[in-house]
Amino acid sequence: MTYLPYYVAAWLFVVGLYGVVTSRHMVHLVICLTVVQSSTYVLLLTIGYRAGAAAPVFVDIPAGTPAVDPVVQALMLTDVVVEVTVTALLLALAVQAHERTGRLDPNDLGILRG
Amino acid sequence: MNILQALILALVAIGGLAVVLTRDPLHQAMVASFYGILLALLFFVFQAPDVALSQIAIGALALPLMILLALAKIRRKDANEEPRTRP
Amino acid sequence: MNPKVRMAIFVVCGCALFAIFAAGLSRLHPVGFAAGPATTYSEFVNSITVPERRITDAVTAVNFDIRGFDTLGEEYIMFASVLGVMLLLRRQPDERDGAPIDKQKGRRIPSPSDAVRILTISLTGPLVVFGVYIVVHGQISPGGGFQGGMILATAPLMIYLSGEFESLRKLAPRWLVEVAEAIGAGGYVVIGAAGLFASTAFLHNLLPPGQPGDVFSGGTVALLNVTVGLEVAGGFIVLLLAFLEETLVRRDPS
Numbered sequence: 001m002t003y004l005p006y007y008v009a010a011w012l013f014v015v016g017l018y019g020v021v022t023s024r025h026m027v028h029l030v031i032c033l034t035v036v037q038s039s040t041y042v043l044l045l046t047i048g049y050r051a052g053a054a055a056p057v058f059v060d061i062p063a064g065t066p067a068v069d070p071v072v073q074a075l076m077l078t079d080v081v082v083e084v085t086v087t088a089l090l091l092a093l094a095v096q097a098h099e100r101t102g103r104l105d106p107n108d109l110g111i112l113r114g
Numbered sequence: 115m116n117i118l119q120a121l122i123l124a125l126v127a128i129g130g131l132a133v134v135l136t137r138d139p140l141h142q143a144m145v146a147s148f149y150g151i152l153l154a155l156l157f158f159v160f161q162a163p164d165v166a167l168s169q170i171a172i173g174a175l176a177l178p179l180m181i182l183l184a185l186a187k188i189r190r191k192d193a194n195e196e197p198r199t200r201p
Numbered sequence: 202m203n204p205k206v207r208m209a210i211f212v213v214c215g216c217a218l219f220a221i222f223a224a225g226l227s228r229l230h231p232v233g234f235a236a237g238p239a240t241t242y243s244e245f246v247n248s249i250t251v252p253e254r255r256i257t258d259a260v261t262a263v264n265f266d267i268r269g270f271d272t273l274g275e276e277y278i279m280f281a282s283v284l285g286v287m288l289l290l291r292r293q294p295d296e297r298d299g300a301p302i303d304k305q306k307g308r309r310i311p312s313p314s315d316a317v318r319i320l321t322i323s324l325t326g327p328l329v330v331f332g333v334y335i336v337v338h339g340q341i342s343p344g345g346g347f348q349g350g351m352i353l354a355t356a357p358l359m360i361y362l363s364g365e366f367e368s369l370r371k372l373a374p375r376w377l378v379e380v381a382e383a384i385g386a387g388g389y390v391v392i393g394a395a396g397l398f399a400s401t402a403f404l405h406n407l408l409p410p411g412q413p414g415d416v417f418s419g420g421t422v423a424l425l426n427v428t429v430g431l432e433v434a435g436g437f438i439v440l441l442l443a444f445l446e447e448t449l450v451r452r453d454p455s
Contacts, residue, residue, distance in 0.1 A: 002231040003232065004115065006223065008124075012127065014215050015131050015134050022207075022208065031133060034146065035133050039130075048162075049161070049233055081168060081275075081279065082279055083172070084172045084176045084437075085286075085440070087180060092289040092444075094184060095289075096289050176437065186448045187444070
């Protein structure tokens with residue numbers, strides 16, 4: 001029970017990968033990649049968690065109270081914002097691939113043309 | 115690890131499976147938006163309010179918006195090409 | 202390789218991957234383990250943010266002050282992705298631009314209902330104010346440049362939802378948004394270089410720290426929040442404009 005978050009992170013990774021492997025639509029593939037990325041969020045969040053501690057914001061609590069890890073949360077923060085722009089880039093690639101070949105199935109893309 | 119945290123973790127695991135198993139991208143965009151809100155709840159329960167704020171703005175708003183715009187472009191191209199014969 | 206073979210290989214490898222992950226992660230400390238005060242880097246950061254740096258939000262202090270150089274890299278990842286999207290969705294030599302599809306005569310798309318119009322127009326102002334509040338108060342409470350920038354970027358989206366694409370183009374023209382994004386991206390480096398010239402280190406915190414809980418606390422963190430907010434908002438609005446132009450304005454060569 002104490003290791004449940006780690007199992008959930010591993011589960012999300014494998015489930016997202018299953019979605020990527022068996023995908024038949026390029027946009028579906030891109031969304032499954034965001035599920036894979038959310039497994040890293042759960043893992044980072046779990047590593048930083050301290051039992052019984054407060055959020056690392058000292059506005060209304062005195063400065064010495066035990067708080068959770070802020071360094072890991074800083075990593076997660078920029079990760080979340082960068083995810084959406086990289087997803088936008090992948091979606092633009094999918095749109096252009098559909099434009100050039102007229103097909104949406106990743107299995108049909110076939111040979112690359114210059 | 116109290117009961118609330120365990121419950122939200124189980125919901126997130128089920129939500130991830132639901133996002134992958136929804137095959138139509140339009141429905142998947144809605145499920146992904148709901149999954150984003152679930153993740154934001156998870157971040158709140160694990161004492162990370164900064165990240166939760168970011169995730170709400172992005173996972174529930176920006177990501178489904180991008181997906182819907184890409185789908186609109188793909189549909190418009192398919193609608194324009196209907197009269198032509200395709201191999 | 203046909204799908205059945207691929208599925209069979211994945212089932213075997215997927216289960217093996219899950220088992221390896223679970224076994225490896227179980228060797229970490231149990232969830233919620235606390236190593237004791239001031240023995241790890243995170244406890245050290247928590248103990249110095251308020252007395253030394255006068256910033257009450259430890260996550261913003263780590264992002265912009267203690268590890269500010271990493272945030273520079275992350276911001277430029279975002280800048281490069283926006284650049285990539287603009288490059289991919291540019292007008293090809295055989296395509297041409299027409300009037301936006303929602304403006305043509307006899308259009309099939311109905312105009313937005315009155316309820317949507319009232320809601321979106323009345324939300325635009327509060328969204329801008331709220332976004333600026335979150336950007337500026339990043340060093341006091343949860344918030345900062347990234348979150349506030351995303352909230353600011355939804356205000357032009359409200360304008361598009363309430364009307365036509367032309368109104369969005371008039372209120373947020375491409376050149377203005379691109380200039381704002383460039384100022385945000387370059388401003389971070391300029392503030393860092395100011396630290397380099399004034400003393401020894403890039404991104405050295407030169408302005409006076411102020412009182413914890415004040416809006417102008419933390420020195421250069423307040424300025425860095427504003428530049429990152431500009432960059433994130435500008436980048437996201439550019440993405441929106443590029444996708445909307447591709448959908449509504451671009452015509453095929455037919």
